Amino acid sequence: MTAAVAFFYLFSMIMLASAFMVIAARNPVHSVLFLILAFVNAAGLFMLAGAEFLGMILIVVYVGAVAVLFLFVVMMLDVDFAEMKRGFLQVLPIGAIIGGIVAIELILVVGSWTVAPAGSAPVGSPITPGVTNTVALGRVLYTQYIYLFQAAGLVLLTAMVGAIVLTLRHKVVKRQVIAEQNARTQASVVEIKKVPFRAGV
């Protein structure tokens, strides 16, 4: 038990510190690396809470795929933070308003202010002993919430199609047609000529 508590504080401390460093780091690439560290520690917290499947999926999806693309973009863009901070004061009021709203929301949550008292009662499925995390999650996700699950998939599909539409340009580019390349034989490509002496081709 003591080990679990020790690891909880370890993961939490590293996560909070790296989350702070995401916004404090001067180099944007360092920011993304700290973001990844925060993700990994969040996965550790999931594991401690017994949600081993969620922890692993967090690493596979967010750290293994999403953050790689983040890092990619940030490395390619070469963002100059000093330049970006110049207009900082102009957008400060808007940022302050949004920050204030979020702060109020957080205070309301902490004060446990509920609109619908019935909604606050836990409605999750009972945990069956002897069933692993993954199996339990799969059973709920693919039976009870199958339509919501499919709808979430459709939302992601829409986003993907949108991203492709936004970036698709029908430029004239030379494309490699693999089938054509594979179909080439020596007879169709190489022509052997007999070169007459002192006459050339």
Place this chain on the structure above:
Amino acid sequence: MLSEHPWLWPVLWGIVKSLVLLVCVLVSTAVLIYGERKIWAAVMLRRGPNVVGPWGVLQPFADFLKFILKEPILPDSANKVVFLLAPYIGVVLAFMAWAVIPVNEGWVVANINVGILYLFAVSSLGVYSIIMAGWASNSKYPFLSALRAAAQMVSYEVSIGFVIVTVLLCAGSLNLTQIVEAQNTRFGFLGWYGVRLFPMFVIFFISALAETNRPPFDLAEAESELVAGYAVEYSASLYLLQFLTELVAILTMSAMMAVLFLGGWLSPFPWIPVIGASSVFWFLLKAWGVVFMFSMTKLIVPRYRYDQLMRLGWKVLLPISLVAVVVVAFVLKLAGH
């Protein structure tokens, strides 16, 4: 002190198990270096390493000493912290994967429920070591190589993921030990997923080559274009770590294939008295057999062009594995699993 704190026993036992495994993996990398060079030499009708020690078997250790004793050079314009961190992250992740690999019944450091997801997660993190090394070197070739490696590994991870899903559907568990047990039928090797899901085995092998940046997909370190890719600026012990990462990744992938597709420690002929017993030797034989296939592929297949690599990943392997998941799920449903 141990009698006062009985909870220390499992901790100590875990440390001992991890150390033994670590030493075994390190010795295996030395064998891998020597073995691969001998195999390549034999195919190319050369002698291979034959100077240090009898038949040159001490060559890997001589290389190791050379790497340790040379001076590590830090490039002036490199991003120092990330540059130094990258190889360490790589080597730690490479060894971390071995924590969940069962080499025999009960011979595993951590027998966790989501073992296969853990392996998948750790191998997908391996790309960071390469990206960080490429970016922090602050030089053209390493950076191009990092971009190539990252795109390649992310692409092939998708098909690896789907192949793993087909195995999981058949085995009905994410625990590696249970996946091996699920292949324990009275038909011996005919019950292995490598036979039952043969096309998936082939796709996994190809994807594993791409995932470990091995020939014919070694575009991240293509000598003819990028000198040595992300490792250009690394020297001495830092390069040793990168080299180690690559070799351990190959061993991990081979062990993963032995567990997922070749029945781990199970004997191929359980009906024969002596060799029918399941033991760690079968696991080693299978894993090293896959390693042998990795080495031979390097000699047989020429290097792919980058667009061919991407096409193979996204337009060939991904659709096939995606359809396979649906087909396997339907077959299992009809068979009443």
